[in-house]
Amino acid sequence: MSRTLKILFILLFCTVALLVYPTLVNASDTLIATSTLNGISVSFEYKLNDAGQVTDLVCTNASALSGSVTVPGTLEGKTVVSLGDNAFKGASNITSVVIPESIKEINHSAFENCTKLTNVDLGSITSISFDVFKGCSSLTELTIPKTLKNGAVTPCLNNSSITKITFEDGLTVIPDYLCANTGVTEINIPSSVQEIGHDAFSNCPNLKKITILDNVKKIGFYTISDTESIFKNHNTDLTIYCYQNSLAAAYAIKYNIKFEYLPQDSSNPSTDNDSNQNGGNSNSGDTTNKDNPNPKADPEEDSTTAPGKLPYTGSSIGIIVAIFFILGSGIFAYKKYNNLKGI
Numbered sequence: 001m002s003r004t005l006k007i008l009f010i011l012l013f014c015t016v017a018l019l020v021y022p023t024l025v026n027a028s029d030t031l032i033a034t035s036t037l038n039g040i041s042v043s044f045e046y047k048l049n050d051a052g053q054v055t056d057l058v059c060t061n062a063s064a065l066s067g068s069v070t071v072p073g074t075l076e077g078k079t080v081v082s083l084g085d086n087a088f089k090g091a092s093n094i095t096s097v098v099i100p101e102s103i104k105e106i107n108h109s110a111f112e113n114c115t116k117l118t119n120v121d122l123g124s125i126t127s128i129s130f131d132v133f134k135g136c137s138s139l140t141e142l143t144i145p146k147t148l149k150n151g152a153v154t155p156c157l158n159n160s161s162i163t164k165i166t167f168e169d170g171l172t173v174i175p176d177y178l179c180a181n182t183g184v185t186e187i188n189i190p191s192s193v194q195e196i197g198h199d200a201f202s203n204c205p206n207l208k209k210i211t212i213l214d215n216v217k218k219i220g221f222y223t224i225s226d227t228e229s230i231f232k233n234h235n236t237d238l239t240i241y242c243y244q245n246s247l248a249a250a251y252a253i254k255y256n257i258k259f260e261y262l263p264q265d266s267s268n269p270s271t272d273n274d275s276n277q278n279g280g281n282s283n284s285g286d287t288t289n290k291d292n293p294n295p296k297a298d299p300e301e302d303s304t305t306a307p308g309k310l311p312y313t314g315s316s317i318g319i320i321v322a323i324f325f326i327l328g329s330g331i332f333a334y335k336k337y338n339n340l341k342g343i
Helices: 003-029 247-254 315-341
Strands: 031-037 040-048 054-059 067-070 094-098 119-121 141-144 164-167 186-188 209-211 239-242 258-261
Touching (some): 164 186, 247 258
Parallel strands (some): 067 094, 094 119, 141 164, 186 209, 209 239
Antiparallel strands (some): 040 054
């Protein structure tokens, strides 16, 4: 064998080894176990992390499941901490899912096409990937736990059938793309939220009302982009309910989104905002104030203020005028009395 052929053979061998070795390693990392859910024998594939915990849990016969399903929190004595890609995809007969507290991460398409699924308890997850509930046509409501921190790079829930989303009080961030491509109609952001990630409500054509209080200090790409990044392709009637001088108000003005000011003592705009009975200032997205993103209304026209600030009412001036009037009257009466006294 010539020197050139030997070199080519060695290179070919090394190339094949590099291609095959990762596959062999990954295959050996995947473990198999069985469990029983609702009286049905279920097969699982999973991996172990460095702490000996179960990760990337996937049910390989998900279509055999039905009814209410509680995902196992332990498997063969090991704690389950994450669901893998397509974990229960195609389990078209399950109606309810409970995620145990130990599971912190749900990977993509975990419950895709679970068409009879109507109720989901997300437990204490901290991370959610994309297309998790895509195709779940019976799922209309969902509660996001306060523990959630991270989203995905594409729509997470991605389900137009979901029309109501509740954020648990204590949530601090609404992750990127979390509610994108849903049928949600109204959103209340809890006072604990400090940040709303980009594309959080993109492609939500039915969303018409959202409440954003002044605790939110970061919204999408507001400070670095001239392109609206939270409500892409939004309904033309979308209205942001917010406090005057808040970041949410500035955001609405910058991107020409309708907004209404909340009265100082209001936490729920759904009662009186449409008629402004509580003194909130309405605005239909007028861009004449774009040079000043935090406009202050004339106090004689708008008494709405941010929390912790008392609205201007003009009562102080009235009191001062009354005092001067009383003092003047007293002095006049005293002088008149002295003049009469000397007659």
